[in-house]
Amino acid sequence: MIIISLISFAIQDKLGDPVQQMVGMTVSQEERNQIRDELGLNDGFFLQYWRFAKGAIHGDLGTSYYYKEPALNVILEKLPATLELAFCAIVLVVIVATPCGVLAAIKPRHILSRLLMVISSVGLSVPIFIIAILMVYIFSIELNIAPSFGRGQTKEVFGLWESGLFTKDGLKHLLLPSLSLAIALMPIFVRLIRAEMMEVLQSEYIRFAWSKGLSARRIYFKHALKNTMLPVITVGGIQAGTLVAYTILTETIFQWPGMGFLFMDAVSRVDTPLVSAYLIVVGGIFVITNTLVDLIYGLVNPTVRLASHGL
């Protein structure tokens, strides 16, 4: 985390001059310098970092120039929108990619699974923004069934956050962004599940299960799939990073008021405290998801737990 904070702080200077963005074109150099002084931007790098680090320890990641509020608050306010989007995308990936992958593994020669493979390789190579723009064109301009931007109506849930998951309008708005985000992640999972599952199906214990006369459904879904999921979960953890990167893209295209959109905006405005805070928060999320993945791993595969007991 310290390294992330150092890096995120170090790139600040490369983003441009925040003061330039704050003032009009006609403001003199002198005035700008004065503002820079007031902001402490004329101090040395280490002095600035020291000030930043001191605040960060107390949970203060600086104040956004644009929002005029503590950067952390701004980000946390936008966090639910992004989490909802990511959550829906993950749900979509799970419910679509798993059966697809399994099907492709069980019946590799079936015309449907071949088609799936073709689609997934196309999906892997077509960039997400093209898919997103295409979907906007088809679903909102031509068919007019889903709105093209924004989050729609939100409702407060348990007094905790504003959610779009519980209103019809909100769900409609969720459709396109989460779908395009899911499409970006799906192919890799379909292929992974297929490959892993095929390998598992070759293994001894599956053959043993067949000979024991277990039903196909039980073999495929209980024995084979469970073991397939191990590497998939690991990759899923790593893919969380990709997910974050893709949320930035999707949110920008769909004007989704989440963290990714906030980040892009902050970069173009040179709102440096906000940029640093975002990087730190995302870094934190990474650490958390990877820890969670390790924990889930133990749940799915008991041998991991046994290993740590020094069997």
Add this chain to the structure above:
Amino acid sequence: MKKKVIIVCCLALLLWNKATATTLKMAFDADPISLDPHEQLSEGTLQFSHLVFDPLLRWKQDSQFEARLATKWERIDNKTMRFYLRHNVTFRTGNPFTAKDVIYTIERLKKSPDFRAMFDTIDSVSLVDKYTVDVHSTYTNPLLLNIMTYVFPMDKAFYQDQDQIVKYGETFASRNVSGTGPFILTERELGNRMELERNPNYWDKNTIGNVDKIILTPIRADSTRLAALLSGDVDFIFPVSPIDIERTKKIKGIQLVTLPSTRILLLHMNQKRRKEFQDIRVRKAINLAINQSLIVEKILKGYATPAGQLSADRFLGHINNLEPEYDLKKALMLMKEAGYEKGFRITMMAPNNRYMNDEKVAQAITAMLSRIHITVDLKTLPKAQYFKEFDNRSADIMMLGWQSDTMDSNNLFEFIIACPDAKTGLGAYNASEYCRPYIDDDIRQANREMNPERRIRLMQQIERTIYNDAAIVPLYWQSLTWAAKDKVKIRDIVNDQNYPHIGDLFIAE
């Protein structure tokens, strides 16, 4: 019986129509950074000011002034102008609008870092009576009225004592607002959404404007913004990217409105960095080698006007027959004469997200210069980084776009052509390092010249000198393009400064 039912239905429909508020959903590329009209001199802030505040006077589409909160004005003497204010106007808070508010606002403008430079020419404002003020300028100022279009009276009783202007901090004025304007702010989620409702007590009862509610969403991405309009999610957008214009035109139910603006795009050839540029023949050759008309036609799809000078058509300094010239043969000959037959290598920088298609234009220029054997190493940057480089004069050729705040040629000359002087701020954007003291004298004189004829002659003379000297490369005046649903009559309310007067916007049922 049947007839009765139909009549009742029609009546009900009519009533229902009356009862439903006319809502305008608009998507622009940016939203105001602050509710404080004096925090930043930017398009977003001024657009917002025209919604929630009223100016003393404003520009009409035909470049004439229109009286708003000032009903008339007259010159008392060379340095004094008297403004008569509108009676029976109230602020959102219910406070009455009087001369005190005008004095208060101008004094506050003089404290704002962004507006100070413009309002420095106003020495003081004195109260004559409750609805009359005298504005005293420091010297005879022909542009006083142009500057007064930036005065949007603020509610003195509301803001007083908590009115500090802070550029990056939370202030009372950046969160609260009280103006006399056609709309009242009801909701705001910064960077995401802004809602305004019609001011029920608005003084201008003669307007045909019928918008009861505005929902403003900033949408940054060009394609998303257009998609939002095409899918019917919004009614009115700005800007439309040139590549989308042809496509948008063909769509039924959507109208496109284009106006030439006064924003000039130009290239600076830095004479301090390159001795080659000190040779007028080289500068002329570059001017001749760049084909403005082709750039406008191919890259901007006709949504710009090729420029051979700085001043746009409506500016006093504009010279009618000064057209951009393109002559490759002559350019090559000039290069040969100057001793650069084999050419040379230079660096160039341009922004890639500031002006319409700026990156593509820069690439086209690179190609055009290669034909007179000048090899250009082009680097394009996002605006946030570009202007830092611009201030450092980091490349031999730099691109710049400039819109005159005062709608006058002299503002262009002051910032782009005058000899750079850190103390006075003159020539702050002169990345040519081109310096002719006699032009500076003319600029100063034009700032004080009250006789319109003489003033025009002075400024045209400057324009002519720049042209003859090939001091810079003027490229084109960018056009502004809005799009809206057919029923939203935007044609009458947009203007070349891009401050749409939405208070007067009529939406057909």
